[in-house]
Amino acid sequence: MEFxxxxxxxxxxxxxxxxxxxxxNRLLVMYxxxxxxxxxxxxxxxxxxxxxxxxRSRITRLLRESYRLNEKQxxxxxxxxxxxxxxxxxxAYKEVESALLHLLKKQRLLKEGSL
Numbered sequence: 001m002e003f004x005x006x007x008x009x010x011x012x013x014x015x016x017x018x019x020x021x022x023x024x025n026r027l028l029v030m031y032x033x034x035x036x037x038x039x040x041x042x043x044x045x046x047x048x049x050x051x052x053x054x055x056r057s058r059i060t061r062l063l064r065e066s067y068r069l070n071e072k073q074x075x076x077x078x079x080x081x082x083x084x085x086x087x088x089x090x091x092a093y094k095e096v097e098s099a100l101l102h103l104l105k106k107q108r109l110l111k112e113g114s115l
Contacts, residue, residue, distance in 0.1 A: 003071055007043030007081065016043070016081045023106050027091055027099040028063075029083040032107045040074065042067055043081040051089050059084045059096070066097040075109045 007013055020033035035041060044063050046056040063082055067074075082103075088096060104110050 003074075003076055004040045004042050004067070007041050007079065012041070012079070013043055013045065013081055016079045020079070020081070021107065023103055024085075025099050025102055027085055027088040027096060028103055029085065030100075030103040030107060031081040031083075032109065033079050035077060035079045038076055040076055041079045043079075044084070045081060046084040046088075050084055050086050055089055056084075059088050062088075062091075062093055062096045063100065066093070066100045070097075070101060070104075073111050074104060075111055078109060080109070 007016070016031045016033050020031035022029060022031045024030070044060050046059050048056070050056060050059065063084065067082075082100065088099075091099075101110070
């Protein structure tokens with residue numbers, strides 16, 4: 001991802017959970033907090049409650065690809081954590097992408113004039 005780093009450490013995720021604004025839809029939950037960088041930091045969390053490792057990896061790939069393809073439309077300077085809900089287990093790529101864009105729009109992270 002061109003303008004984005006990954007959140008990898010537990011303390012990074014906890015910071016976003018504790019300080020961030022959350023919003024949810026049927027498939028996803030999103031936490032967002034402003035950072036002091038010129039880039040975004042993006043983390044994905046898929047619990048064992050959602051499915052086995054194959055299902056969790058598939059959802060992670062769908063979320064990462066959805067974000068990557070729409071990255072140029074997303075405002076910079078935020079830490080974003082996306083949590084998959086159980087409904088994402090059977091969702092197709094377009095549904096996951098639509099859910100991600102919906103949450104980004106509700107958090108006002110999409111640039112003006114995009115979409």
